[in-house]
Amino acid sequence: MTTINDIAKMANVSRTTVSRVLNNNGYVSESARKRVMQVVEETGYIPSVSAKSLRTKRSGVIGVILPKISTETASRVVGGINEVVSKEGFQILLTDTELHHEKEIEYIRLLQSRHVDGIILLATNVNDPLLHAIEEAKLPFISLGQELPGVTSIVYDDYHAAVDMTTMILQKGHKKIAYIGVGEEDPAVGVLRKKGFMDTMKKAGITVEENWCSYGDFSIESGYESMKQIINSNRENSPTAVFVVTDRMAIGAMEYLKEQGFRIPEDMAITGIGAAVMSKYITPSLTTIDYFNKDAGSKAAELLLEQLQGKNTRKKITQNYRLIKRDSV
Amino acid sequence: MTTINDIAKMANVSRTTVSRVLNNNGYVSESARKRVMQVVEETGYIPSVSAKSLRTKRSGVIGVILPKISTETASRVVGGINEVVSKEGFQILLTDTELHHEKEIEYIRLLQSRHVDGIILLATNVNDPLLHAIEEAKLPFISLGQELPGVTSIVYDDYHAAVDMTTMILQKGHKKIAYIGVGEEDPAVGVLRKKGFMDTMKKAGITVEENWCSYGDFSIESGYESMKQIINSNRENSPTAVFVVTDRMAIGAMEYLKEQGFRIPEDMAITGIGAAVMSKYITPSLTTIDYFNKDAGSKAAELLLEQLQGKNTRKKITQNYRLIKRDSV
DNA sequence: CTGAAAGCGCTTACAG
DNA sequence: CTGAAAGCGCTTACAG
Numbered sequence A, B: 001m002t003t004i005n006d007i008a009k010m011a012n013v014s015r016t017t018v019s020r021v022l023n024n025n026g027y028v029s030e031s032a033r034k035r036v037m038q039v040v041e042e043t044g045y046i047p048s049v050s051a052k053s054l055r056t057k058r059s060g061v062i063g064v065i066l067p068k069i070s071t072e073t074a075s076r077v078v079g080g081i082n083e084v085v086s087k088e089g090f091q092i093l094l095t096d097t098e099l100h101h102e103k104e105i106e107y108i109r110l111l112q113s114r115h116v117d118g119i120i121l122l123a124t125n126v127n128d129p130l131l132h133a134i135e136e137a138k139l140p141f142i143s144l145g146q147e148l149p150g151v152t153s154i155v156y157d158d159y160h161a162a163v164d165m166t167t168m169i170l171q172k173g174h175k176k177i178a179y180i181g182v183g184e185e186d187p188a189v190g191v192l193r194k195k196g197f198m199d200t201m202k203k204a205g206i207t208v209e210e211n212w213c214s215y216g217d218f219s220i221e222s223g224y225e226s227m228k229q230i231i232n233s234n235r236e237n238s239p240t241a242v243f244v245v246t247d248r249m250a251i252g253a254m255e256y257l258k259e260q261g262f263r264i265p266e267d268m269a270i271t272g273i274g275a276a277v278m279s280k281y282i283t284p285s286l287t288t289i290d291y292f293n294k295d296a297g298s299k300a301a302e303l304l305l306e307q308l309q310g311k312n313t314r315k316k317i318t319q320n321y322r323l324i325k326r327d328s329v
Numbered sequence C, D: 001c002t003g004a005a006a007g008c009g010c011t012t013a014c015a016g
Helices: A004-011 A015-023 A030-043 A049-056 A072-087 A102-113 A128-137 A158-171 A187-203 A220-232 A247-259 A277-281 A293-308 B004-011 B015-023 B030-043 B049-056 B072-087 B101-113 B128-137 B158-171 B187-203 B220-232 B247-259 B277-281 B293-308
Strands: A061-066 A091-096 A118-122 A141-144 A152-155 A177-182 A213-216 A241-244 A269-271 A288-290 A316-318 A322-324 B061-066 B091-096 B118-122 B141-144 B152-155 B177-182 B213-216 B241-244 B269-271 B288-290 B316-318 B322-324
Touching: A004 A015, A004 A030, A015 A030, A049 B049, A061 A072, A061 A102, A072 A091, A072 A118, A072 A293, A072 B072, A072 B091, A091 A102, A091 B072, A091 B091, A102 A118, A102 A128, A118 A293, A141 A293, A152 A293, A158 A177, A158 A187, A158 A241, A158 A269, A158 A288, A158 A322, A177 A187, A177 A220, A177 A247, A213 A220, A220 A241, A220 A247, A241 A247, A247 A269, A247 A277, A247 B277, A277 B247, A277 B277, B004 B015, B004 B030, B015 B030, B061 B072, B061 B101, B072 B091, B072 B118, B072 B293, B091 B101, B101 B118, B101 B128, B118 B293, B141 B293, B152 B293, B158 B177, B158 B187, B158 B241, B158 B269, B158 B288, B158 B322, B177 B187, B177 B220, B177 B247, B213 B220, B220 B241, B220 B247, B241 B247, B247 B269, B247 B277
Parallel strands: A061 A091, A061 A118, A118 A141, A141 A152, A152 A316, A177 A213, A177 A241, A241 A269, B061 B091, B061 B118, B118 B141, B141 B152, B152 B316, B177 B213, B177 B241, B241 B269
Antiparallel strands: A288 A322, B288 B322
16 A cells, blocks of 8 residues: 555655645745656555544544434435535544434444544433543534533424424314323423423313323334324314324324325325425325425534534524415315 | 553453453463453443453454345344344444445455454445455455355345246236336346346246336435336326336336226236335335345354354355235235 | 654554 | 564654
């Protein structure tokens, strides 16, 4: 392999000079620069990032921790992150917890060992060991999707999104509204969205029956099962609408309703959250909320880059959202 | 930062010994090992991968070059890759060409500079500079999706998939079958799938009218436009079915057909390729072909790992596929 | 404008 | 079973 020493010899300069022209810093005479550049061209020399990184303590790599790699949300967010960091010459090191919370901590340490310059975590929960690990890492750090105390966080406005959606359903005249959610380990999706829904119902003077609530695990199938359960346990007093906390689960729920011969929205209105592409093309098209995931990713990357430049602007940013009214309500 | 030297001092051994216990090679007395491990625990010591990689010339990182990061196919493939490499302690460095072919070469060199141990390229085209760059890199290399001469390639069976699908449409009694494809820069999707379709039609003694063919760019919108064009230029002699080379474009096409009041499949049958999740939930559900993208990713990773172990098994592997019959035909 | 030298944190023959 | 020493390929004060 060609190294900086080879280049130096061939260009008849010291490796200090080669380093200077490559990094474009310090004084170098035009003639020296030219000779070096030419040799670099000829040899196709590629500097070793490991050596550079060992020396400078910077790697040009951003670590990203995902709950699940092959997910629409994740890929949008990563797309957004990549768009901004790649412009600055950074690469992304991807890491996938496959929804195992312990792995978040493991990966933080692993990314640390790889000298990443910063980490973006798509958070799905918050717990003390995690916060501790983040603190220990002493690295620029962004949390996306959950508010982590003491960490710059970008959050979706889950509460108000749920409020708006519920209000909209109520305005359509529905009073008997079922709820399909996820577990409360997830403060954003499991707690905040539910609270938005419940608060709004309460304000409207409506009590949500216990057996109008069901819980899934983000999968389409679990939406199907949740819907089934709600329908089956309410033969007498069926709801006329259902608020679902994600598009995928809503799509599963629709699947069940269609199978059972329900007309949507006449017999049962339904809504999702997330603006999956599918939501637009399914029949009927699904009323949902766009969280602008890609923008959130870009925003996260920008904040991280800011931190890298020493602007320690620890803060919480709430993304805005957009309610997309379609045919399912 | 804690380094191996700190650990050595604290454990009262040389750093050679520390290295030995950390990497679990060479003889170390039980007592020395214990002391080292304890200090490592206490300090939370994390070895520097840059230093290690500089020394060993291995980084434990696999570079992946994607045509587009936020795509269902890409994320499935990456999921598959990750599943196998992470088990072996490798990380993935992601890179996104955003469909700019030149960037493939740029990224190969970049990954090289980062001392990745191997590269997996989701190929969308084949050209000489690319082949040259791969050769130059002198790195374990896998091409996925296109056959690259001289490079271990995993390809989908585009030709036979298209043949099977076309045969199936013909068996349903259709004779006037339109075609929506992509450009021929893409040998797999643009050329092979078309050839499978055309050959089968020819064998059935049917000529495909020139204006029954239209071309898009993989996007849903382009499918919509292509369908529109075919319908508009064939008011007199309309096809009764349309073969589309990707699910997304097929979904766009369906959108247009529905808007225009066509009943699917009665007035127009339609098929896709790719088994996007959406294909299952759209109405009517789309007949398509599952390429098992995730398996392809895992397979690619396995082959790469084999190459890393020196088994230089340069070969071409053709993935199998499965025709999924649903309601759109 | 230029270069010699130190040092980043590891691993690995080599010698004992 | 253990350690001293060399060296991986860079960058960066420092001196000129």
